[in-house]
Amino acid sequence: MDKNVMLYGGHQNNNAQTTENDAEQVADERLRSVENALQVERGWAKATLNSIGDAVLTTDLSARVTYLNRVAEALTGWASAEALGKSIDQVLKLINIRTNEPAPNPALRAIEENRTVGLALDCVLIRQDGSQLEIEDSAAPIHDSHGVTVGAVIVFHDAKHSLTRAEQLAYQAHYDALTKLPNRFLFAEHLARAIRLAKRHDHYVALLYLDIDNFKCINDSLGHAVGDSLLQFVATCLVECVRDTDCVCRQGGDEFIVLLSEIEKLTDAARVAEKILRALAMPCNVGHYELGISVSIGISFYPDHGLNEYSLLENADTAMYRAKKSGRNQCQVFSHDMNNKN
Template sequence: MRRGTMEPEDVLPNANEPKGDAQAPDDVFLQKLKEIRLTEVEAALQASQEWAQATLNSIGDAVVTTDLACRITYLNSVAEKLTGWSRTDAMGRPLTEVLILVNGQTQQTAVNPALRAMEENRTVGLAIDSVLIRKDGSPLEIEDSAAPIHDRDGVIRGAVIVFHDACQSPIQSSKLAYQAQHDALTGLPNRILLAERLSRAIGLAKRHQHKVALIYLDLDDFKPINDSLGHSVGDSLLQAVASRLSECVRDTDTVCRQGGDEFVVLLSEIEKPQDAAGIAEKILTALATPYQIDTHELRITTSIGISLYPDHGINAPMLLNNADTAMYHAKENGCNHYQLFRTDMVTQREQRHHIEFQLRQALKDNALFLNFQPRIDIATGLMCSAEALVRWRNPLLGLVQPSAFLPVAEARGLIGPIGHWVLVEVCRQLQAWREEGMAIVPIAVNMSAMELRDKSLPARIAHILSKTGLDAHFLELEMTESSLVYHEDDVSIATLAALSRLGIRIAIDDFGTGTTSLKRLKCVPLDTLNIAPCFVHDMLDSQENAGFIEALIHFGQNLSLRVIAKGVETQAQLDRLAMLGCDGAQGFLLGKPLSAQDFTTLLGSGKPLGPHS
């Protein structure tokens, strides 16, 4: 044996030496050596585990591991932070208790990703829109994946889930930035992005001495379509409008959805106002073409206001406000055309705001009243019906003409309340006259397109008739052809049919001035056809005009409708209408609009008003 060193054979027992119960000194030494080696292995393993744990805690993602039964075996510090669970509390708990996942859209419980990874033996991604419900109940959108854990023999022993806060990812940040600047329905830039681009365009225009145009659009009569056919159809129509608008402009321009049915087009560089006017005309034509939405053929027009930099404003708020002002001016002057901003429009808009405020107050104070204009049976000269006309006497402005306040009421959503008041007052007044022993005649009330598309209208009128006790056939409802421009199955047709079943008379007003097709007209349960005053005024100018009136009269009578000519102002006109066989007439020749008191006197007289008087 060499001194000073120990060879393996020095510590191994000699097979020739006798064995006893007592452990030999060499056995003791061997046992201690084994213990030393075990301690070293445990220390190395502990160091490896500490290193692995430090590594897992240093990364930015949350890490959760489970066993085969999907019980938690590990959470790193990021997982503790995101879930709200400490490692101590989570250990051994079911994964579905610590990592509660739901679908962010449906709020339904999402599939357990660890279980999927083990069952399919592959890495799986978390479902789109996965939301983690933290321990305190707060939601957190997360994203990433889960994978199975294998031992050295390839046997699955559990699963690992790695995830992070989705809001912190570059993709999500980009997505959120896009959503903040774009309209969710149409994908167009929203008012936030418009403001940025408009400010940039103004800066460039100032530097390079060119103009910027802002085109403000509001869709005419969109609300009735949306209310009657449903928001799904309305949304599809807005998307179609957005697409057509985008096709009308250059790539360097911006089409924005301002909100609701309002859009703004930014023309970032033009030379003269006519450039903006040309785009406006192009838009009017494009949007007026019928839309096929599901089974509905829809027609819609738009009103446009235009403002220019630097002519009408030197900053974004001024240009937007002035374009909006011009748009309202266009809408209140007939719709489906454009107006370039003028400074006098500001004064007019202030006046309209003033009228709106006072009109709302008039409704509260019951300050509106009715006049009644008689209609005669041409053959007998006797009054056969009358038209109710709403009037407003303002304490400061005096008698305000309907042409001044009804467009404001239409634009500001007051036409519905005013129309309801007229219906109640007409029915109340008719029944009051009847109870006084008067021989009452049917009274006609004008209805707007918005009112006709109110599904509750038949029920409301039935309630009014029941409350006042008036027979339904004494009430006549008039609508213009423009109120009937939509598809045959829309709510207005169903509403008119329901009203007709109640016994209410239905009339089409100003016939000949609209665009209603005969197919469309056939669907309306009509009783009366009113010829527009413009045709009556021209009927004596030429044989051609007289022939047109005659054709209208025969058309209505062939459909078994009563035909009334409106706007009769001369005896010659009345005589020609009588010769052509027209049923009735209305106009200043036969009687101006009368107060309720004067109309009461007329009802009681029973005298003819026409040529027989």
């Protein structure tokens, strides 16, 4: 009886031991699973940070470098293996270009003030080789799951890239993407300046408002690619027909405007219009097609047909539509009685 009891108790101990071992195994598997998931997540994060265009650098609470992505390595000149554990002031060395004195590091400020901060003005980065680089940056505190600050992250880039981007945006805001001509916004500035100069020097300003005849038919039947090439052809032709001091603009769609500034005789504008009509009367090769095209042109003059940009454009547009109604492939000079006729 005692033996059976002992045997029974022994089985009980073995079962408990097995259960304990199974629990430990499950816990180990879960731990490995979590570690693998974290490894994958870190791998994705690293790949993402290495693929972006900005430099990224992180620090711990003591402002010692804990991570650099590839762009940060390139801009600072520090390899990640060399930089890790070093003070942020050593890796991201900033000076004031006016005083040549060390500048406040935004990572330290982000940690101390617990907020996002930017780089102070007139600061440059001193790279590891001693060369200077203008940068733009911002730094933010890093928090743990409890909201406690544990370090900082700095994101920065070469300031020249920002300037290039700004120049691109400025170009896009003022020039037509297809023809590379000034758009109507930049043209308005040119026209306003031309009117001021004409008023000062007692000269004329002429506006030639052009519309390609039957463009919609060409565009619809031969395709937008052919239509775009035709617009580029007309733009080039117009530029070749005027002086360097004049301005050609794409108003939109198949409409163009030519600004002839400071002309002395009204007949000068008519000669330019006839020159344009002759140039565009020649067959043009667009893609696999040889096209015969023409334009209708309306002309208005400052000060005879308007004293401001709006009235000059409106009246040149009115004259252009009169040219279309009169048979196309011609120019018409605005007259005030055009506003009274259909």
